[in-house]
Amino acid sequence: MRQIVKDYEVIDPIVNSTLMPAGESASPKELIFHILQDNAAKxxxxxxxxxxxxxxxxxxxxxxxxxxxxxGVDGFEGSCNHPALFERKIYRNVWHGLAQAVPSDRFAQYDIICLLDVIEHLTADTARWLLRTLLTSMGPNAFLFVSTPLWFYPQHSQQSGDLEEHLIGVPASAMMALTPVMYAMNHPLIGGFVLSKRSLDFIEFFQPTTDKSFSYEKGLHVANAVGFQGVPGKFFRLG
Structure with a gap:
């Protein structure tokens, strides 16, 4: 892991790179404002x-x-070569590297860990491993905010090494089986799920698919079958 930003200051800039920042999540990001009981806390x-x-x-x-x-952590060099973002002091610390390389004890430092539109870029085995690792390592009162298309959303790389290709599809059943405490949806069937520590007891039921024929229509059928309420702009609390 290479640290690029420390305490809002760039300490190890990436130079001579033509790669541009990439990755625009379509997830229901506003769900993050409803996770904690007290947003005024540190x-x-x-x-x-x-x-x-x-x-x-x-x-x-x-x-x-x-x-x-x-x-912030990102495995794509272009995302870590974003001086305009860093100058605005948005991110306190930034590391260039894959989530798999983050020391597991570091996860315990956070109240909310966000994995927005990330797992669909991983292999099925890596996605399962990462969710298990995050749920195991995070603090007892922390939350994991995960978003992903609930179907095999077709997407390919646009820049060399940008990690943008989708490798799996995640049915709503796989996410609902993790017993989220709340969820929301954005079009086109992009689900956002807040998981607590209890989800670790159900991790074996997280079963993504590599079947590229898992279309939006199929994803919608599965979502309806498991009672996933896809109402853009609303969030649903389950526990």
Whole structure:
């Protein structure tokens, strides 16, 4: 892991790179404002796969959460070569590297760990391993905010090494089986799920698919079958 930003200051800039920041999550990011009972508390957030920094922007633009500390990790060099974002002091610390390389004890430092539109870029085995690792390593009162298309959303790489290709589809049944405490949806069937520590007891039921014929229509049928209420702009609390 290479640290690029420390305490809002760039300490190891990426130079001579033509790669541009990538990764714009379509997830229902506003769900993050409803996770905690007290947004006025001192909150530590880890944004895994921060891309262009949209989640950090959303958090800092809200007066109720502007004081939150947001750290970012991204495996794509272009996302870590974003001086305009770093100059605005959106992210406190930034590391260039894959989530799999983050020391597991570091996850325990955060109140909310965000994995927005990331797992669909991983292999099925890596996605299962990462969710298990995050749920195991995070603190007892922390939350894991995961978003993903609930079908095999076709997407390919646009820049060399940008990690943008989708490798799996995640049916709503796989996410609902993790017993989220709340969820929301954005079009086109992009689900956002807040998981607590209890989800670790159900991790074996997280079963993504590599079947590229798992279309939007099929994803919608599965979502309806498991009672997933896809109403854009609304969130649903389950526990």
């Amino acid at each position: 909150v530590q957030v880890l944004d895994i796969g921060f891309g262009k920094g949209n989640l950090g922007e959303v958090i800092k633009a809200n007066p109720q959460t502007a004081h939150w500390s947001v750290d």
